[in-house]
Amino acid sequence: MNQTLCTCGVALVMGVALIGMPGCSKKSVQSGGDSQGTQGMAKGGSSDSSRSGVGSFPDTGVQSGSGELRGLDKNPSEERVGSGTMLAKVDPSSSAGRQMDEFRAEAGLRDVFFAYDSWTISEEERQALNRNAEWMKSNSSALVKVEGHCDERGTSAYNLVLGEKRAKAARNYLVELGVGANRLSVVSYGKERPSCNEHAESCYQQNRRGHLVVKTGR
């Protein structure tokens, strides 16, 4: 594409009028953006993954050039303007696809809090985890999920990684205390599910946490 444009640029410098511009771009300029619309999932359905954990991939690499632009015209013919990019309608109130929460908070389990930018468990916070370990030993069938959370500072992406580090630090400490690793799972919510929404350290502190929840019987 670059080569095409470069040639075009040189031609322009040499004085070719811009009326010919559409011809300088890729061929797909003329065909419009709709030509790809029917290709859809050309690469097959959603279950033919050749490796577990990898789903199907459509062909996404075709760029549509300048799409519906046709250039200015001294005697323009009428162009119908549609609604632009086709977007499926979503009914926000529909319950289909709604996720059910299989975990619940448990009064016997305490949150563990972290310092800014840190996933180290302080001496003070070990007390909370010690109690959690005791609770898990006396509720020996309970399955616990450790959610890692972050405050609103920093990027969404890095906070997901940070949240996972926090959740894993809490899990590892519980395992050190003798809780079976198979009873503990981790998930990171980064800064996406804050428990407090103010822009203040008192609030940030509450959000930098490992939150322990118990799997329900369902």
Next chain:
Amino acid sequence: MTQVKLISAWLGGVLLLAGVVGILESGAADVFLEATRPDFQKISLGVAGIHNAGGPDWLGGRIEEVLKRDVKRSLVFDLVDLPSLGIQTPDIGNGMGAGSKAVFKQAAEKGVSVLVWGKAGLKETDKEADVNMEGFVYDSGSDELVGGKRYAGSPSVVRLMAHRFADELVFRYTGEPGIARTKIAYVAEQGTARELFVMDYDGYDARQLTADGFLNLMPQWSPDRRFLIFTAYRNRNTQDIDMIELATGKRWTVISLGGLNITPALSPDGNFLAFASSHEGNSELYRLDTRTKAIQRLTVNPSGDLSPSWSPNGRELVFVSDRGGGPQLFLMGSEGSNVRRLTFEGDYNAAPVWSPRGNWIAYVCRTHKEYKLCVISPDGQKRRQLTTGPGVDDSPSWSPDGRHLVFSSTADGKSHIYMIDADGKDIERLTFQGTHNSAPSWSPAS
């Protein structure tokens, strides 16, 4: 290392009015390219009204307002205010009549290079309403009526008519498709859930795409604009990477390896998906061949690696790693070779995005405890901070023409989405509704 100047020259009569469009790179990722060069001369353009031709009073004014904003945001044109130059803008029709000639002459004398005007009307029948818009372009350099456009459509596409006309103007004078018809995907909070939305590039016409009631995060466009790829949570427990087809709403999981699977980025040719996954322990970068489904691990170290972004030629990746302590930007070949650190200033640099022209990488930099936008050249030689002040800025994403960035910020309290020129000027807020809007991703040009 070669660089080729693409100079778009508008030739009219004997006058050569040069508008330097930009420079396109020809391969190497470390070529310096300015999206808006210091010597870039904007083309002065005046809008002489979109006049009502049978329809409600607001119609012409609405189209004119949208068109003017598009022209201004294009950064190709310098929008001039005709009345302040003493140029009155009555309905000058669609031809080279005597009345319009006087206006053309005035415009030429005042240095207005391009004059745009038009008319719009609404026809209503029992069954339907139809808006008709005509737009015309006069170039004072060539003293010529260059041409025009005629659009028809339902009243719901009035803004799109203006957007398409604006893009025709940009296309005419630069050969680029313009950005007025592009879209921005983003995440909006609904209760405690975060769902995907898509809106026009100017913040209008937001549409919801997901409604699963939990977290859908950090959408990225496919190169062909037909899909979004994003992080989602299956059963609230595992982070997977999902795709959704915009036209049908069909959604499916593409990466579910266990652990954290985040920050997907499709290569410019769509043949590879780079992403971060912690399924082997800590967060590492992987590359999936989308045709063979083969997965290649790109990074090997005990720290967190994430947020890959492709160079426009697909040969390199910029990414975040905290292997040195705090998060910093690193570069490597797209197959994992030649890893080198890019950022050394500050102790927190993250969320990199490579510009469409290859010359800049935008990212979030922490300065004075605030998270702001910075840009750095891929060779690390040039660095600039684009935003200042309080608030957490996050998730920069380039416009396809490389002249703007969109990003989220808590500068006004709640997280909202903003647009900024690539040189740090002219911040424009795009979202005003809701409790939290974040993770904007600018679509490719159509």
